[in-house]
Amino acid sequence: xxxxxxxxxxxxxxxxxxxxxxxxxxxxxxxxxxxxxxxxxxxxxxxxxxxxxxxxxxxxxxxxxxxxxxxxxxxxxxxxxxxxxxxxxxxxxxxxxxxxxxxxxxxxxx
Amino acid sequence: xxxxxxxxxxxxxxxxxxxxxxxxxxxxxxxxxxxxxxxxxxxxxxxxxxxxxxxxxxxxxxxxxxxxxxxxxxxxxxxxxxxxxxxxxxxxxxxxxxxxxxxxxxxxxxxxxx
Numbered sequence: 370x371x372x373x374x375x376x377x378x379x380x381x382x383x384x385x386x387x388x389x390x391x392x393x394x395x396x397x398x399x400x401x402x403x404x405x406x407x408x409x410x411x412x413x414x415x416x417x418x419x420x421x422x423x424x425x426x427x428x429x430x431x432x433x434x435x436x437x438x439x440x441x442x443x444x445x446x447x448x449x450x451x452x453x454x455x456x457x458x459x460x461x462x463x464x465x466x467x468x469x470x471x472x473x474x475x476x477x478x479x
Numbered sequence: 480x481x482x483x484x485x486x487x488x489x490x491x492x493x494x495x496x497x498x499x500x501x502x503x504x505x506x507x508x509x510x511x512x513x514x515x516x517x518x519x520x521x522x523x524x525x526x527x528x529x530x531x532x533x534x535x536x537x538x539x540x541x542x543x544x545x546x547x548x549x550x551x552x553x554x555x556x557x558x559x560x561x562x563x564x565x566x567x568x569x570x571x572x573x574x575x576x577x578x579x580x581x582x583x584x585x586x587x588x589x590x591x592x593x
Contacts, residue, residue: 400580411483411584412522412570419580456521465510465577466535469521 371395373457373470380476381447389442389473391457399460401433401440402467407453415442415455444475452477481505483585485571491591492561500556500588504573511554512582513546514570522570528554529577561592 373393381387393401400419404412416424418433418440430443444451454474458467484503492498504511509530514522524538528548536546543561548554558565568589572582 402580404584409586411586412572413584414581417580458521460580461524464527464534465512465574465579465582466524466527467512467522467582468524469514472519472521 371459371461371468373459373468375455375457375470375473377471378474378476380478382478383447383449385447386443386445387447387475389444389455389457389475391440391442391470393438393440393457393459393470395438395459395468397462398435398438399462401431402458402460403429403431403442404456404458404469405453406456406472412456447477449477449479451475483571483573483583485569485585485588487588488586489589489591491593494561494563494592496561498558498561498590500558500569500590502554502556502571502573502585504552504554504571505583506552508573508575508583509551510574510577510579510582511548512572512574513554513556514572516568516570516587525556525569527577534577558590561590563592566590566592 375391403415406412416431433440454472458469512527513525526536531551543559568587570587572584
């Protein structure tokens with residue numbers, strides 16, 4: 370089976386940098402994704418890592434270490450609008466079916 | 480449409496009743512997924528379709544849940560004899576193919592069973 374662990378809550382101040390970690394256990398690995406979800410909103414795709422290393426997209430970066438079954442999402446220059454829940458997810462069986470972690474609620478304070 | 484559309488946005492039903500939740504995916508997307516999300520939890524996989532066929536329904540909790548996608552576009556999730564434990568947000572997502580790494584989610588249907 371698949372399981373993912375991530376912190377339940379993280380708090381940071383505007384302008385700061387925050388890292389949200391995710392560890393996973395899978396029977397086969399086909400990539401780690403990150404989604405953002407604002408309260409009452411739809412999850413939206415942020416990034417996907419299939420290979421080790423860092424992927425950068427604007428203020429957001431995502432890192433993967435397959436040997437450690439570990440990844441993280443790095444958010445820089447935090448803004449109030451970044452307050453949301455962040456989910457890591459693995460693809461099950463190489464198809465689009467996603468298995469999500471429990472989510473990390475990020476609160477950005479002024 | 481521009482995005483994944485789900486209707487209704489909210490549904491309140493009495494225990495024991497039957498409900499249907501509709502998902503209209505992005506035009507041209509062949510893969511469609513249903514998830515269920517409880518408060519403070521991550522989305523939980525229910526079923527996905529590749530075209531008209533259910534490719535994986537392993538997440539459906541029991542035989543009260545059923546989903547169809549007869550023409551390979553709109554999908555309906557059907558729940559019979561609803562129970563209070565079925566209360567959750569039901570999310571639909573679509574992608575161009577099942578191999579795509581990005582899924583596009585709808586706003587969800589909030590189901591409340593009273």
